[in-house]
Amino acid sequence: MKRYTMAQFEAGERLKAHKKVFQGLDPTKPLSEFSFCVLDTELTGLRRRHEIISIGAVRIEHLALKPLDRFYTEVCPKAWTKTGTLIHRISPQQCQDAPKIGKVLPELIAYLGTSLLIGHNIALDLQFLQKACKKHLGxxxxxPCIDTLRLARVYEESRWESYYDRFTLRVSYQLQELAQAYGLPCFPAHNAASDALQTAYLFVYLVHKLRETHPLVTLEELYRCGRGWRWYF
Incomplete structure (x- = not known):
């Protein structure tokens, strides 16, 4: 039988309580009434055996970014790869001194609260977070999650429909390239804290731009606008 620390047990109980909250979610409420947490993880690699080496998050309230309300931690993995240093610029020594994922998760769950999650290609982040949560929190x-990559595709498609002669179909949906294309503030790539902040700017921008062509007041309308997004309950 798996043994949990008190912090892990309490985090697991918090997740059970959150499930009831989200089951009673009212999608007809205005977007401005929801709290969002923009989430990003950095990994030792993309295979199932690879691990999380950092987690970053930033909060959005009333559709306004709260840049000072942030969460960031490096994570000590079981095994190190050169990818962590070459891509994420995190040294083995930094991770060796960092807490293990089992200690980090209760702090992350407390920070997220009952906020909805936002991420760029968030399914990848969730793949590793879900595995860790099941193992360490039970x-x-x-x-519920919203993917800014899908949201960007909806926005680009709406531009093509109205102005097909002005735009190229060769659109990059990489986070930093979208930020440059839309004239948003740009932050260093491959860092969980700055990528979360970059995604937050992108989300707020896309919601405001899509409102020019879509009825986009409630959470339900946002979901319909990007039909096909995955929702996790």
Missing amino acids: HPLVH
């Missing part, structure tokens, strides 16, 4: 994350 329960999965249950937060």
